[in-house]
Ligand SMILES: Nc1ncnc2c1ncn2[C@@H]1O[C@H](COP(=O)(O)OP(=O)(O)O)[C@@H](O)[C@H]1O
């Protein structure tokens with residue numbers, strides 16, 4: 001279909017599908033940031049959106065979070081349409097942006113309390129803060145200022161904040177950028193645990209060596225989907241015996 005074709009009707013989400021992306025387009029003037037992308041993400045999947053800088057990952061995520069109106073096309077996320085029901089989408093998702101706003105001059109506990117208030121948790125708040133501290137391995141650091149945390153601890157606190165309202169779908173934009181390898185491993189362990197508990201998790205990364213960690217992935221080049229599937233399927237399609245990193249380098253070169 002053409003990028004500008006209207007999307008087919010999205011009556012209701014298919015069973016087992018947490019996110020349905022249909023002909024999604026975002027143009028910023030002459031810049032075609034996302035140019036007609038269609039794919040599904042299954043419930044509980046750890047789904048990767050990969051691509052070099054400027055390929056449209058953040059723009060895609062922001063549309064899927066109901067924060068940016070598509071130029072054309074739409075998506076169903078957590079049962080709501082991002083183009084026509086963005087407020088409903090926002091209630092059903094957690095979002096950790098590339099510049100997630102933690103308050104350095106507040107403690108771990110105070111940051112969690114602040115975000116819990118934003119989500120209007122009230123009676124459930126104390127229990128959710130305890131959950132977040134325990135799950136994000138921050139139980140000992142409740143009284144520490146966020147500014148005094150390590151990069152990995154800060155990233156886990158941000159993740160805890162994004163999950164306080166127990167969203168079924170979680171979006172993480174470049175969560176491992178600038179985080180050291182040990183903290184990255186810990187982070188991936190936590191992500192796998194969240195997925196096992198039933199959360200659908202969409203992660204963008206420009207680290208091609210993280211590609212093997214995803215159940216399925218979409219590779220974007222200049223706003224287009226150029227590869228899609230499980231790591232095994234992508235390798236079978238583009239080069240048996242090649243690493244995913246090599247395949248993505250090849251795809252980038254053929255787009256350039
Ligand atoms: N608000 C904006 N206004 C104009 N251009 C934008 C805007 N946001 C993103 N772009 C452009 O869209 C393209 C995709 O950007 P982005 O989605 O941030 O890519 P990625 O996250 O993969 O690095 C880039 O060319 C970028 O410069």
Ligand SMILES: [Mg+2]
Nearest residue numbers: 057058059098
């Ligand atoms: Mg980005």
